[in-house]
Amino acid sequence: MTRQIRLGVLGCGNVGAALIELIGAQADAIEARTGVRLEVARVAVRNLSAPRDVALPDGVLTRDAHEVVADPTIDVVVEVIGGIEPARELITAALGNGKPVITANKELLANVGAELYAAADEAGVDLLFEAAVAGGIPVIRALRESLRGEPISRVMGIINGTTNFILTKMTEQGTDYAVALAEAQALGFAERDPTADVEGFDAGAKAAIIATIAFGSKVVAGDVYHEGISRVSSHDIAMATRLGYVVKLLGIAEADAATGEVAVRVHPTLVPKTHPLASVRESYNAVFVEGRAVGSLMFYGRGAGGSPTASAVLGDVIDAALNLTNGTHGSLGTFTRAKIRPIDETSAEYLLSMEVADRPGVLHAVTGVFARHDVSIRAAEQEGINPDARLVFITHTAREAAMQATVRELRSLPEVRSVGSLLRVIGG
Numbered sequence: 013m014t015r016q017i018r019l020g021v022l023g024c025g026n027v028g029a030a031l032i033e034l035i036g037a038q039a040d041a042i043e044a045r046t047g048v049r050l051e052v053a054r055v056a057v058r059n060l061s062a063p064r065d066v067a068l069p070d071g072v073l074t075r076d077a078h079e080v081v082a083d084p085t086i087d088v089v090v091e092v093i094g095g096i097e098p099a100r101e102l103i104t105a106a107l108g109n110g111k112p113v114i115t116a117n118k119e120l121l122a123n124v125g126a127e128l129y130a131a132a133d134e135a136g137v138d139l140l141f142e143a144a145v146a147g148g149i150p151v152i153r154a155l156r157e158s159l160r161g162e163p164i165s166r167v168m169g170i171i172n173g174t175t176n177f178i179l180t181k182m183t184e185q186g187t188d189y190a191v192a193l194a195e196a197q198a199l200g201f202a203e204r205d206p207t208a209d210v211e212g213f214d215a216g217a218k219a220a221i222i223a224t225i226a227f228g229s230k231v232v233a234g235d236v237y238h239e240g241i242s243r244v245s246s247h248d249i250a251m252a253t254r255l256g257y258v259v260k261l262l263g264i265a266e267a268d269a270a271t272g273e274v275a276v277r278v279h280p281t282l283v284p285k286t287h288p289l290a291s292v293r294e295s296y297n298a299v300f301v302e303g304r305a306v307g308s309l310m311f312y313g314r315g316a317g318g319s320p321t322a323s324a325v326l327g328d329v330i331d332a333a334l335n336l337t338n339g340t341h342g343s344l345g346t347f348t349r350a351k352i353r354p355i356d357e358t359s360a361e362y363l364l365s366m367e368v369a370d371r372p373g374v375l376h377a378v379t380g381v382f383a384r385h386d387v388s389i390r391a392a393e394q395e396g397i398n399p400d401a402r403l404v405f406i407t408h409t410a411r412e413a414a415m416q417a418t419v420r421e422l423r424s425l426p427e428v429r430s431v432g433s434l435l436r437v438i439g440g
Contacts, residue, residue, distance in 0.1 A: 116321055164302070
């Protein structure tokens with residue numbers, strides 16, 4: 013027998029409109045496969061008269077989101093309005109009313125996700141959020157279901173399409189950062205104020221959610237170290253290319269099985285051209301999972317956009333509808349308090365370049381600084397000749413604190429005219 017599931021959708025922007033359109037197109041197929049008939053019954057919006065990309069029957073639109081989550085005839089709530097409030101209040105109310113909730117709200121989950129997961133478990137209903145990380149890529153479902161028993165050591169990935177688009181243009185066309193950013197804005201990949209993307213905050217929120225699910229620890233956005241791409245230069249890109257690397261903004265979450273510490277960070281990273289993440293271009297996303305039993309896995313696809321994100325939301329809606337019909341829900345379990353490893357205590361290989369005076373004794377003075385801070389040099393080369401030269405170093409694995417101390421001392425040397433970007437090297 014078919015069961016009708018009435019949906020209350022909070023928000024009708026790009027994702028909300030795409031979801032409603034997708035449900036209309038797929039409703040018959042979903043019913044045939046699952047026995048569930050989805051109906052978009054109410055849609056809460058801020059402005060009833062605003063133009064929309066999807067047609068809705070009379071009486072479906074409302075300005076009152078609280079009315080939607082309280083309506084006893086609404087079975088499942090979909091939240092795609094974003095932000096912390098009123099989203100948290102609305103989701104909490106919906107869960108309290110026994111309604112499963114599907115959300116695409118990375119900002120909310122990265123800050124108060126554990127609180128909401130607990131509320132969902134207490135209410136005995138689903139809180140699903142595949143679309144909050146990497147758009148249409150099903151990485152959250154893999155982490156919370158398929159890999160639930162896997163001892164995961166690291167998850168890293170390209171989880172912001174805007175920065176990947178910009179870095180692709182800089183790498184393949186030699187475009188300056190400012191020009192590539194302007195192109196991303198013109199194509200709709202970047203907002204008018206691109207700070208959240210280019211400074212790593214968007215990726216940081218997603219990395220916090222990934223770490224929480226992968227390691228079972230409460231990681232929030234404030235635990236994530238952020239470093240964006242705005243200071244990555246064309247010279248950095250060219251140097252990386254010549255040395256066999258590609259520059260990517262990566263979100264990285266690592267767990268140390270021995271200490272129980274979790275390190276979560278976002279920063280530009282040199283990825284070897286032989287690594288699968290190096291071939292991820294334009295606005296695409298990819299997430300690379302490393303586990304002690306499963307080895308390495310990569311999830312790749314569209315990380316943003318109305319249609320890919322709506323596809324992920326719809327998958328969650330179907331799961332929630334089936335669980336509701338069967339009187340079950342998918343629990344995330346109990347989360348421990350995260351023991352966060354500060355960025356200074358993490359380790360990596362590094363690439364560092366600097367402009368120096370080309371005269372006797374300079375190389376000795378510079379390498380002496382590395383030695384004093386116990387940073388071992390793996391490779392070194394010189395670019396250019398008198399009156400100035402550029403020295404390029406790649407280190408062996410070193411502690412972040414030691415590398416930062418090295419950079420500070422190098423900047424004080426009279427022989428060093430300027431120190432370039434410090435880029436971490438991983439994935440070899």
